[in-house]
Amino acid sequence: xxxxxxxKVCFVDYFYYKLCCAIKHFYRLCPYIIFLLFVSEQxxxxxxxxxxxxxTTAGQTIVFDQVDTNLGGGYSGTTGVFTAPVAGTYVFSxxxxxxxxxxxxxxxxxxxxxxxxxxxxxxxxxxxxNIRGTASGTAVLSLNKGDHVYVQVGTARMYxxxxxxxFFSGFLLG
Numbered sequence: 497x498x499x500x501x502x503x504k505v506c507f508v509d510y511f512y513y514k515l516c517c518a519i520k521h522f523y524r525l526c527p528y529i530i531f532l533l534f535v536s537e538q539x540x541x542x543x544x545x546x547x548x549x550x551x552t553t554a555g556q557t558i559v560f561d562q563v564d565t566n567l568g569g570g571y572s573g574t575t576g577v578f579t580a581p582v583a584g585t586y587v588f589s590x591x592x593x594x595x596x597x598x599x600x601x602x603x604x605x606x607x608x609x610x611x612x613x614x615x616x617x618x619x620x621x622x623x624x625x626n627i628r629g630t631a632s633g634t635a636v637l638s639l640n641k642g643d644h645v646y647v648q649v650g651t652a653r654m655y656x657x658x659x660x661x662x663f664f665s666g667f668l669l670g
Contacts, residue, residue, distance in 0.1 A: 537582060537668070539580075539586075540565055541566045541567070541667075543571055544564065544660045544664075548657055549656040554651065554652045555649065557576045557647065557648055558649060559575065560573065560576060560663060561573050568581045576647065580642060580643045581641065583641045585637070586668055587635070587669060588634065589635075589664070590663075592619065593628065593629075594654060594656055594657065596626070603622065604622045604623070605620070611635075612643055617633050617634075618650065619632065636669075
């Protein structure tokens, strides 16, 4: 007696097999895909002044030349300008330390966070009887790709402290 065994491969079974293989392959690649989707969108920077600025001029852009963090490559430590690599809502923070070492400098100082040549916020400091002080400000800005954000001097003859006591930072909200 001879038995003949016939195997019928159904299209549905074949499709299911291929789908399972694809899903298995996807799960192996999943961490890399997530990395590419989310890490490429991370934008953050933090920069500080390396040296004191002895006497400012009104309208001068402050260049925070020591860049500690620059995810997304948007901040230039050469020009002091942040250029938004992607559109979105950003948070910017500015802190500056001001001296009043002599009467050749002013005892009241102000810096602006500028967005595309328009003042967003003003950070103001009056020293009064003190010879030094710190002021901070935060701005939440909606930026388009390519928009510029930077810090501009509002008061001439300011003496701004360097060595990590004056800094500018920003990041893209998730």
